[in-house]
Amino acid sequence: MMAALKRLLIGRPLKSEGLAEEKLGKFKALAILSSDALSSVAYGTEQILLVLMTVGFTALWYSIPISIAVLGLLTILILSYRQTIFAYPTGGGAYIVSKENLGVPVGLLAGGSLLVDYILTVAVSISAGTDAITSAFPQLHDHRVIIAIVMIAFLTIMNLRGLTESASILAYPVYLFVFFMIALILSGIFKFVTTGAPVTPPTSHDVAISGISLYILLRAFSSGCSALTGVEAVSNAIPNFKAPAAKNAAMTLVMMGLVLGSLFMGISFLAYVYGIAPRTEETVVSQIAASTFGRGLMYYAIQASTALILFLAANTAYAAFPLLASMMANDKFMPRMFTVRGDRLGFSNGIIVLGVLSALLVVIFKGDTEGLIPLYALGVFIPFTLSQTGMMRRWFKIKPKGWGISFLINTIGMITTLVICLIFLITKFSQVWMIFLFLPIVIYCFIRIHRHYQDVAAELRIDTKLDLPGTKGNLIVLPVAGVNRVVLNTISYAKSISENIVAVYVAFDDDAAQKMEEKWDEWNPGVRLVTLKSSYRSIIKPLIKFIDTIEWKKSETDYITIMIPQFITSKWWHNLLHNQTSLFIRAYLFNHKNVTISTFPYHLKR
């Protein structure tokens, strides 16, 4: 039944040969990889305005120069990452670039912050998407956590079904969002030009008197940088692209940058000219849409597509997390299970772990994950910086023709992102200090896991010249509960293995012991019976003691095999009618003694 449910949700298994077909084209890739970046439009401007509002309404004017600065930063990032894509056509995430150029520990730092960040991406995006829904339908506000969990479950299942299929389903909402945003920005500008703004926006002149500090400006700028999260997704996912992968990926990156830049500036401009201030119960985009179109069909369509793209932003992490986890597992820094491709060729374990952890975050924060945005943004800029540093080192090492310009671009990128990291640390320390707790723990785990795998490998390695199988004797211990067909069959089997067999009966009182011995003598199956007395009605303890004695007596050259008969019932509920003593014995002995356990099945006919 579980298997049937799995089939229904996930679909039939795919052959390994089908892997190449699952690659992404440029436009599909734009949809599946850029939803994270594009969705930032839904909260980037708002984050800037929120900081400026702490000074006062007049300070909102600064949102325009700050947005332009963010746009500049975006350009730098796109240019830098374009270089990485061509330098690492097989996949150039921050983990690989840092590991290769700056050493394993730095690579682990980058990988660790990215993994943590992907989990935050899902939690933050899903919560923001839920906000877009509850802005439109306030009566749903109490069901935020449920809505968010359902969306995470839906995304997880979609991703378990496989990449291309998910992309087909998930591509349209991205195009829809871009379409509606462009429609909103154009209509908004048209309305502003023809009828003027509903509120007179503050000008730079007004602000001069409000005494805004550099600290606030930096804080607002760093908040705006949250709009740039997700840009790195393309460079991590190059192996998923159709050939020529590097070229397609670079194209996709530039397209994404253009769309993101235009939408972000458009929204920031409209927010300014409409004089919109951030409100807790309604998002900025919702306010702009309501002012432009009124709360009609167009408004609800915009809210719906915003919610959708935010849910899809989470999907970027579903593409990136399992891929990075599998790379790190291949390098033996994460459990091997992350390298296993599931029935539909996705890295199912990574997908499931991501879904569970992000759902946990949503539940813990009760759907209010907005407080996590700074942490999330910092978690992106740390690998940005490390990756740029790695590229700088690489250019310096390889020195290809014309490396000077490439080096310069990456240096500018590195300095910018480093400065932004510092701004985050200084202006938002209270919200990001956890990263100093998280990252060391995660990196410690990586190192411990790596050491374990190395230890095991060393322990298991053999010299194929010298190490060859030997031969030993085998002593069989056969616990019996009476004289019956199961015991008969098990003894027959044991005799096929060894001549050295001891049947063991555990009696709860002297009567039972005597009766069993008489019965055994009468039957005389050619196997010695040892009767053990148990005062505490436990079968396992006397058995363990008996095995200890044998182990002490036996020669070093003998194996000990415990032969356990096990009923296989014809109907599942029959299992309730048989004390599963053999299961307990098996589990206990296996974990406590160095003996081989043979389970001999007896299939009940009725």
Added chain:
Amino acid sequence: MMAALKRLLIGRPLKSEGLAEEKLGKFKALAILSSDALSSVAYGTEQILLVLMTVGFTALWYSIPISIAVLGLLTILILSYRQTIFAYPTGGGAYIVSKENLGVPVGLLAGGSLLVDYILTVAVSISAGTDAITSAFPQLHDHRVIIAIVMIAFLTIMNLRGLTESASILAYPVYLFVFFMIALILSGIFKFVTTGAPVTPPTSHDVAISGISLYILLRAFSSGCSALTGVEAVSNAIPNFKAPAAKNAAMTLVMMGLVLGSLFMGISFLAYVYGIAPRTEETVVSQIAASTFGRGLMYYAIQASTALILFLAANTAYAAFPLLASMMANDKFMPRMFTVRGDRLGFSNGIIVLGVLSALLVVIFKGDTEGLIPLYALGVFIPFTLSQTGMMRRWFKIKPKGWGISFLINTIGMITTLVICLIFLITKFSQVWMIFLFLPIVIYCFIRIHRHYQDVAAELRIDTKLDLPGTKGNLIVLPVAGVNRVVLNTISYAKSISENIVAVYVAFDDDAAQKMEEKWDEWNPGVRLVTLKSSYRSIIKPLIKFIDTIEWKKSETDYITIMIPQFITSKWWHNLLHNQTSLFIRAYLFNHKNVTISTFPYHLKR
């Protein structure tokens, strides 16, 4: 760690020889077996008043004659059951008496209704106890379910610790309750005699005009009969008494009848003379206590002891349910696990099942199990009737000296209880119809279980003269994942069993297959390697197909053994780092193929 927690909660294991010491003396038995019956005082009168109130305040006068009728019924029951105790000194519950005298199906009917009833006892008593608490502290009303569940958990643990120890802890509250009830009744009567009633109670004269019907009177009477639930506990538990068991049990039964009768009449009388009407938010006993003592220390002490005895009433079921379940399991009508005595000599499985099922009822009914009282009372009176009928049959069959009077007593008992069953069915059908659904299902289960055990016994029976173990060959299939020390050790072990060994490697692509074959040839461990190709990245499916082929080819005289190497890690978290493929293979093969599975352990050193 689980084991340490178990020790802490349950205590150290006791020897089987300690069983005799766990027997009950008269006074301890009165405490542990009569709390169910005595606790009925807390709701018996209230149940009568609730029905009468549907007619009007003036009808409350009828509570006095109805209470006297209930008292008469109690006398009949005590006399009847006294006879049963002497006739069945080894335990004369309705199940045994009915089974022996009226045949197995009737016995199952009695046993089934008793088992269901014990679960209801726990649910109803715990809920009523929680009511007593929330009557005194209304602010706790929202936490009723939690309080009830905690009490059930507490009782379950106490009972798992063992009978005598539980009795010592639980005996005092019963004495305390009896003491406080006597104090309440005497003070109440004294106050009534000296200062008169606060409200003038209605008299029989007043009622004449209110037109009360026979139907209502019967309904009220049957409600009052709920005060008699629990009387049968003593006769079920005779084996638990100190010798002379029958005499002690009979004495205990009579003492219980006297105490129960006095308390019940006292409360009914006070409720009448104080003119107390039932209220949803406050129990009748709480009202009487408040009128007599005011809401002072005495009031809270009475509420506390009422709550306690109701919790202990549930404890009666904890003594009775596991005992009856073990009897029925010995007769092979219930799963064998109910016959197993736990570490502390109690029938732990019965105790745990009772705790879980009653907790489930409390959760389903959200702590409002008062609606279950009629069902619960009917579930008691059905076995009452069957047991009396059985006794009548017995006297008629055996005809000992002076059997006429005994026969007469049981006949009166039978007719009375039968009439009460009919009254229940007629006046409260809407609340008790479920019993017609429950009982057939439960009895059907008993019969199916019995048939299964008989089938298995027939299947396993051997002729010790003719059936002796034979000898066959053994073919060993050994799945390998590479060339390493685990494989080396497993092959060594396999060679100790049989010369006939096939190593199987499942490759996910042709490269891997070729590499493995070359490596194997280079090593040459003296065992043939078969390489299987898996297109769906599943190890189990190609393996199953391979085993199918072998099964089809092999001679009938060969066993097939699958030899599975299994890592035993030195730290638990290391398990996460190894795909537990061998566990999956083991579980799958075991349930699907008729092969022996040998698990060969490899203990990792680090």
